[in-house]
Amino acid sequence: MVSLLAKAKGLDEEGITTYIYTGSYRLPLKTITGEIMKDIMVVDKIIGIGEVAISDHRSSQPTFEEFVRAVSDARVAGMLSGKAGIINIHLGDGPRxxxxxRRALKETEIPITQFLPTHINRNPELFEECVYYAKDGGYIDFTGSEDPDFWEETDGEVRFSKGLKRLIEEGVSMDNFTLSSDGQGSMPIFNEKKEYVGIGIGKSTCLIKAIKECVYCESIPLETAIRAITSNPAKILKLNGKGRIEPDMDADLCLLDENLDVDTVVAKGKMMVENKKPVVYGIFEGK
Ligand SMILES: [Zn+2]
Known part of the structure; x- marks a missing residue:
């Protein structure tokens, strides 16, 4: 459930809404209606399944058959309901x-664009594989971090700015990458023996920090880097009305100041943050 909520995206009239994935982490999935296909076709906010964890010591170690059955249900339900039917895959740091x-792509007819593997920058070896996966036309999702220096140092995590630079050098399509935060999600902390030592919390503020690093440290154009959190996820997840500034879109706008800090946030045309101060508060947030 946590990973399902952590991947919430989007806004509605009141401020916050969610595009969610049905199930979480483990196969077989926990669904709302009892079936993956019904969840995606009947529940308007559900756009796919995930995070399905693979190559991770916390994964349910799904068999190939279990995996492709769930993938096929999500794909077909997505086609029937006009949604992405995306399969968001949590990649662990296991050697697989x-x-x-790759096996699902080789042995079935399911196209590479049905999947969005995440945490692809968890370590350099995994990232290398995912660069080639993206070169083959796959979508890849970086995970942002509040403290990229720490994670680069201790875990070898590839920070978004350096990873994006590599994608550019490799000629990967600039439509194929996204960046997500696991915002408000639990971030378990393990020691080197994979023993659980505590819990942290993901923060969505890491996203804009990562974009700034691209511009200021790697000289990547803002309009390239910002695609990771705007037009690319909107297109990949088929979030209609989102991701571009055009007539008849939802008017979800973020204005940045000259230092690329968030100054103003407009959600569906409604002012949410003005002059760097929130003007709309959630039910449990004090003014
Ligand atoms: Zn995950």
Whole structure:
């Protein structure tokens, strides 16, 4: 449930809404209606399944058959309901990396664009595999971090700015990458023996920090880097009305100041943050 909520995206009239994935982490999935296909076709906010964890010591170690059955249900339900039917895959740091995903592409007719593997920058070896996966036309999702220096140092995590630079050098399509935060999600902390030592919390503020690093440290154009959190996820997840500034879109706008800090947020045309101060508060948030 936590990973399902952590991947919430989007806004509605009141401020916050969610586009969610049905199930969480483990196969077989927990669904709302009892079936993956019904969940996606009947529940308007559900756009796919995930995070399905693979190559991870916390994964339910799904078999190939279990995996492709769930993938096929999500794909067909997505086609029937006009949604992405995306399969968001949590990649752990196990040596199998994306082997299960590659096998599904080799042995079934399911197209590579049905999947969005995440945490692809967890370590350099996994990232290398995912660069080639993206070169083959796959979508890849970076995970942002509040403290990229710490994670780069201790875990070898590839920070978004350096990873994006690599994608550019490799000629990967600039439509194929996204960046997500696991905002408000639990961030378990393990020691080197994979023993659980505590819990942290993901923060969505890491996203704009990562974009700033691209511009200021790697000289990547803002309009390229910002695609990771705007037009690319909107297109990949088929979030209609989102991701571009055009007539008849939802008017979800973020204005940045000259230092690329968030100054103003407009959600569906409604002012949410003005002059760097929130003007709309959630039910449990004090003014
Ligand atoms: Zn995950």
């Amino acid at each position: 990396k994306i082997a299960l995903l």
